[in-house]
Amino acid sequence: MLRFLIRRVLLLCPVLFGLLVLTFALIRVAPGDPAAAIAGQNTTPEQIEAIRKEYGFDKPLVTQFAIYLGHVAEGNLGTSVYSGLPVIDEIKDRLAATLELTFFGLFIGVVVGVPSGILAALYHNRLPDFLFRSVSIVGVAVASFWLAIMLQLLFSMRLDWLPLGGRLAPGTDAPTTITGLYLVDSLMTGRWDIFVDALKHIVLPAFALSLGSIATLTRFARAGMLETLQKDYITYETAAGFSRHAIILVYALRNSLGGVVTQLGLLFGALIGNAVVVESIFSWPGLGSYSVDAVLNSDYNAILAVSLVIGVIYALINIAVDLMHGLLDPQVAERL
Amino acid sequence: MTVVIKKFLRDIPATVGLLIVLSMVLIALFAKDIAPYPLDAYQSHMGLRLQPPSWSHPFGTDDLGRDILSRVLLGAGETLGVALLVVGAAMVIGISLGLIAGYYEGWLAELIMRVTDIFLAVPQLILAIAIAQIFGGNLISLISALTATYWPFFTRLVYADTRRLKHAMFIDALQCLGVSTPRILIVHILPNVASSIIVRATIGVGFIIMMAAVLSFIGIGSTPPDPAWGLSVAQSHQFLPDAWWFAAFPGMAIFLTVLGFNLLGDGLRDLIDPRLRRSR
Amino acid sequence: MPMDNPILEVSGLSVSILGDEGVAHVLDGVDLSIPAGQIVGVVGESGSGKTTLVKAILGILPKSARVESNSVSVAGMDLLGMNQRELTRKVRGKALGFIPQDPYLALNPSFKIGAQLTEVVRRYAGQSRSDATGDETGEPRERLAQMLRLVQIPDPELALDRYPHEFSGGQRQRLLIAAALMNMPSLVVADEPTTALDVTTQFQILKLLKRLTREFNLSMLFVTHDFGVVAQLCDYVCVLYSGQSVEFGPARTVIERPRHPYTKMLIDCHPERDGSMLGIPGSVPSPLSAPAGCRFCPRCPDAAPVCQIERPRPLSDASGMVACTLYNGARKEKSDA
Numbered sequence: 021m022l023r024f025l026i027r028r029v030l031l032l033c034p035v036l037f038g039l040l041v042l043t044f045a046l047i048r049v050a051p052g053d054p055a056a057a058i059a060g061q062n063t064t065p066e067q068i069e070a071i072r073k074e075y076g077f078d079k080p081l082v083t084q085f086a087i088y089l090g091h092v093a094e095g096n097l098g099t100s101v102y103s104g105l106p107v108i109d110e111i112k113d114r115l116a117a118t119l120e121l122t123f124f125g126l127f128i129g130v131v132v133g134v135p136s137g138i139l140a141a142l143y144h145n146r147l148p149d150f151l152f153r154s155v156s157i158v159g160v161a162v163a164s165f166w167l168a169i170m171l172q173l174l175f176s177m178r179l180d181w182l183p184l185g186g187r188l189a190p191g192t193d194a195p196t197t198i199t200g201l202y203l204v205d206s207l208m209t210g211r212w213d214i215f216v217d218a219l220k221h222i223v224l225p226a227f228a229l230s231l232g233s234i235a236t237l238t239r240f241a242r243a244g245m246l247e248t249l250q251k252d253y254i255t256y257e258t259a260a261g262f263s264r265h266a267i268i269l270v271y272a273l274r275n276s277l278g279g280v281v282t283q284l285g286l287l288f289g290a291l292i293g294n295a296v297v298v299e300s301i302f303s304w305p306g307l308g309s310y311s312v313d314a315v316l317n318s319d320y321n322a323i324l325a326v327s328l329v330i331g332v333i334y335a336l337i338n339i340a341v342d343l344m345h346g347l348l349d350p351q352v353a354e355r356l
Numbered sequence: 357m358t359v360v361i362k363k364f365l366r367d368i369p370a371t372v373g374l375l376i377v378l379s380m381v382l383i384a385l386f387a388k389d390i391a392p393y394p395l396d397a398y399q400s401h402m403g404l405r406l407q408p409p410s411w412s413h414p415f416g417t418d419d420l421g422r423d424i425l426s427r428v429l430l431g432a433g434e435t436l437g438v439a440l441l442v443v444g445a446a447m448v449i450g451i452s453l454g455l456i457a458g459y460y461e462g463w464l465a466e467l468i469m470r471v472t473d474i475f476l477a478v479p480q481l482i483l484a485i486a487i488a489q490i491f492g493g494n495l496i497s498l499i500s501a502l503t504a505t506y507w508p509f510f511t512r513l514v515y516a517d518t519r520r521l522k523h524a525m526f527i528d529a530l531q532c533l534g535v536s537t538p539r540i541l542i543v544h545i546l547p548n549v550a551s552s553i554i555v556r557a558t559i560g561v562g563f564i565i566m567m568a569a570v571l572s573f574i575g576i577g578s579t580p581p582d583p584a585w586g587l588s589v590a591q592s593h594q595f596l597p598d599a600w601w602f603a604a605f606p607g608m609a610i611f612l613t614v615l616g617f618n619l620l621g622d623g624l625r626d627l628i629d630p631r632l633r634r635s636r
Numbered sequence: 637m638p639m640d641n642p643i644l645e646v647s648g649l650s651v652s653i654l655g656d657e658g659v660a661h662v663l664d665g666v667d668l669s670i671p672a673g674q675i676v677g678v679v680g681e682s683g684s685g686k687t688t689l690v691k692a693i694l695g696i697l698p699k700s701a702r703v704e705s706n707s708v709s710v711a712g713m714d715l716l717g718m719n720q721r722e723l724t725r726k727v728r729g730k731a732l733g734f735i736p737q738d739p740y741l742a743l744n745p746s747f748k749i750g751a752q753l754t755e756v757v758r759r760y761a762g763q764s765r766s767d768a769t770g771d772e773t774g775e776p777r778e779r780l781a782q783m784l785r786l787v788q789i790p791d792p793e794l795a796l797d798r799y800p801h802e803f804s805g806g807q808r809q810r811l812l813i814a815a816a817l818m819n820m821p822s823l824v825v826a827d828e829p830t831t832a833l834d835v836t837t838q839f840q841i842l843k844l845l846k847r848l849t850r851e852f853n854l855s856m857l858f859v860t861h862d863f864g865v866v867a868q869l870c871d872y873v874c875v876l877y878s879g880q881s882v883e884f885g886p887a888r889t890v891i892e893r894p895r896h897p898y899t900k901m902l903i904d905c906h907p908e909r910d911g912s913m914l915g916i917p918g919s920v921p922s923p924l925s926a927p928a929g930c931r932f933c934p935r936c937p938d939a940a941p942v943c944q945i946e947r948p949r950p951l952s953d954a955s956g957m958v959a960c961t962l963y964n965g966a967r968k969e970k971s972d973a
Contacts, residue, residue: 035474038470038473038474039474039477042475046486047490157615157619157622158615161562161566161614161618163570163607163610163611163614165570165586165589166589166607169592169593169596170607173596173600173603178597251741252742253741255696256736256743257744257752258696258724259696259728260728260729261728261729261730262724262729262755263725263759264721266759271744275745289479292479292481292482293480293482294481296481296482296574297570300574315489315493315574315575316575318489318493320489320490323489323490324486324490326486327478327483327485327486330478330479331477331478334477334478334479349745351745351799351801
């Protein structure tokens with residue numbers, strides 16, 4: 021297991037290196053003067069010249085790249101063109117918020133999607149199957165930003181059941197920071213009131229995000245279960261006297277989740293992408309809304325830094341997905 | 357051929373998808389003739405601001421008094437045009453790289469596949485935002501950005517199939533006969549991969565439409581007064597909850613179009629290779 | 637052949653399967669009885685319906701199958717009257733043990749064998765049954781370990797925590813045998829369990845099966861296509877052709893003095909030591925057709941005109957049963973008429 025982790029982290033390096041090259045290249049190939057782009061508007065020629073020296077734009081490309089790598093290594097992802105603050109600090113503050121939203125959305129997707137897919141498989145070609153498959157097909161076509169707005173319209177504005185935006189109500193303090201995830205921290209510190217408030221705020225945006233995941237996971241859980249139920253060992257288990265419950269919930273289930281696990285990684289990537297817009301609709305203080313503001317302000321440093329950070333997180337999630345495959349399939353585990 | 361068509365038509369969702377796609381194409385081509393208020397792409401009528409749906413304006417009017425139905429119809433052209441351009445370009449780049457990587461193997465293949473991995477290392481939307489914004493945030497940069505995020509899907513697909521086919525007997529025979537490599541690639545290998553490519557491309561159009569809508573929501577690729585669907589939804593946000601029609605109908609358009617392409621793609625996949633069936 | 641208290645009683649079993657091309661009559665009026673403590677082989681080519689017979693007894697026929705029978709009973713329990721839940725709760729794994737054909741496909745690849753092979757035992761736990769080693773209590777895992785020792789799996793304690801892919805084909809078949817025997821079933825149903833194995837392994841497995849059935853006084857239904865296996869293992873043999881039972885009797889008797897023409901040809905075409913091989917010309921008729929007379933008639937060297945008219949009535953005597961006009965007097969009747 022440890023060998024696997026080390027190996028995978030090492031394999032991460034070329035991809036990370038490539039990402040760094042990509043982000044480095046992007047700002048260099050942008051039209052116009054890169055130093056001016058980084059400096060932003062309303063800067064004096066002296067400031068632009070200072071930036072040119074600091075980033076080494078007057079030096080050969082390789083040197084520039086080395087300088088860039090050095091910056092990244094010491095945690096300097098540049099300064100926000102808009103706020104003037106180090107981007108890394110701004111990202112740190114907002115990362116937990118996005119992760120909480122994304123994980124909760126994925127959680128909803130799993131908790132609703134997987135059982136739906138299994139039920140659809142068990143009631144193959146009957147009404148429940150038809151219903152779940154329809155949700156599957158429709159769910160991937162709905163744009164999450166549109167769903168977010170519609171949900172906000174209905175539940176917030178019209179019915180006033182749920183808040184309009186933000187992570188907590190204005191009067192409520194955030195729980196003591198342990199993980200940065202309000203739902204988790206409030207439970208761990210026993211603050212039930214904060215938990216409920218945080219939950220009320222996260223429900224709408226998380227659900228808007230999760231519909232695509234529900235649809236996809238229903239589809240893959242169903243396909244996986246249908247395929248597994250055809251297998252010879254299921255026939256053997258039935259003939260040998262295994263109970264139907266045990267066969268479906270234990271012996272078939274583990275074999276049918278392979279496709280689902282693979283999708284988890286891909287869905288995470290899609291969720292983070294869609295979180296960008298959903299966050300801005302719900303004023304959710306995460307990386308997504310930060311990115312939208314950065315786009316509006318042409319804050320290149322911020323956008324590139326966010327891409328890099330999300331790229332790293334995405335890669336880590338994919339390693340976790342591989343580990344999960346190992347948990348499901350002992351033959352994969354041996355190769356890990 | 358008629359057998360194939362009949363088999364496809366028996367698949368109801370796929371046929372629905374085909375109808376939707378055809379309708380969208382027609383709308384895109386003839387929007388100016390169909391739309392009741394074709395000039396509302398650019399003209400505003402402040403006196404008719406934010407009117408609810410009515411006989412004269414079935415989808416209501418927006419904040420500048422423009423007929424939403426017309427703007428939705430007019431937006432179809434830009435939507436489809438962008439998506440087709442992106443998928444087309446992604447196909448050209450992705451398929452070429454995939455063929456080369458799959459056929460030649462060795463260090464070149466490794467390099468190509470590593471680059472593919474790098475482009476896939478960042479979630480598509482994030483990467484598209486970054487690239488589009490750096491290059492100006494206009495329509496061209498949008499198309500380039502989306503192409504840059506989508507070509508890897510074709511490369512992966514074609515790489516796997518080409519590698520598999522390369523070791524098939526008939527390729528060896530062709531090489532012995534002295535057939536030139538480009539000819540082998542284009543005339544012999546490509547047709548065998550074509551079916552998977554077509555399926556991927558169809559679903560890809562739906563995917564790109566969705567991504568383009570998200571990006572135009574943020575303000576990348578479309579600027580007012582473009583009748584782009586995502587942009588319309590974005591503009592509607594501040595006028596909620598009253599002008600619900602402003603948000604609802606452009607969003608429905610996105611939904612229907614993406615749904616149509618997805619259904620069509622699934623139908624094609626079921627038709628071409630039942631072995632690949634997933635959710636039927 | 638009269639029998640007291642047979643452990644398995646199949647009477648008039650007919651199974652038809654609805655398919656795209658029509659109704660296939662896979663089994664047609666099969667009678668079979670297995671005396672307690674005996675090993676009965678069921679022999680037939682592919683298409684004879686032997687696998688369907690196994691599935692019918694175990695209750696795992698596909699949904700498209702229609703079953704008609706006077707009775708199918710094991711240890712006195714009527715199986716046809718039971719639904720799937722009852723079969724699972726009362727019969728499978730307890731009255732009926734099952735050894736499947738393909739050891740590579742029958743075991744669940746994602747679970748340790750200690751977990752999956754004790755599943756049924758754990759479900760029945762709490763009911764007083766002595767297991768194969770005479771141990772009345774005892775954890776299911778320990779019971780399985782003892783069983784593994786009996787089937788000669790090395791290091792049984794360690795084996796419990798291994799996955800199926802870590803065992804060879806022969807070992808996996810032994811695991812399946814251990815699982816089948818663990819609850820001391822009244823009847824063990826074995827569906828060609830040695831077909832997927834090489835000849836040497838096959839020999840060892842058959843030896844093992846014979847020893848275990850004798851030791852614990854079990855009854856077994858052993859399906860095979862190979863008369864050589866019958867010779868090695870079985871006390872009685874039933875010959876199946878095209879869904880019908882054409883001959884039955886003590887294995888030794890049937891092999892040395894086969895009566896039905898099909899049986900004779902089947903025994904003759906078993907590869908000889910000198911490598912010569914005979915075949916049976918023609919092929920098994922399609923189950924979609926239902927000829928009026930004897931199904932073997934078109935391929936039979938001893939066919940007579942009366943054979944085409946009606947299905948030969950089975951004749952039961954001291955040596956067993958045979959369904960052929962050569963023996964049941966139909967020819968004499970015809971010539972008398």
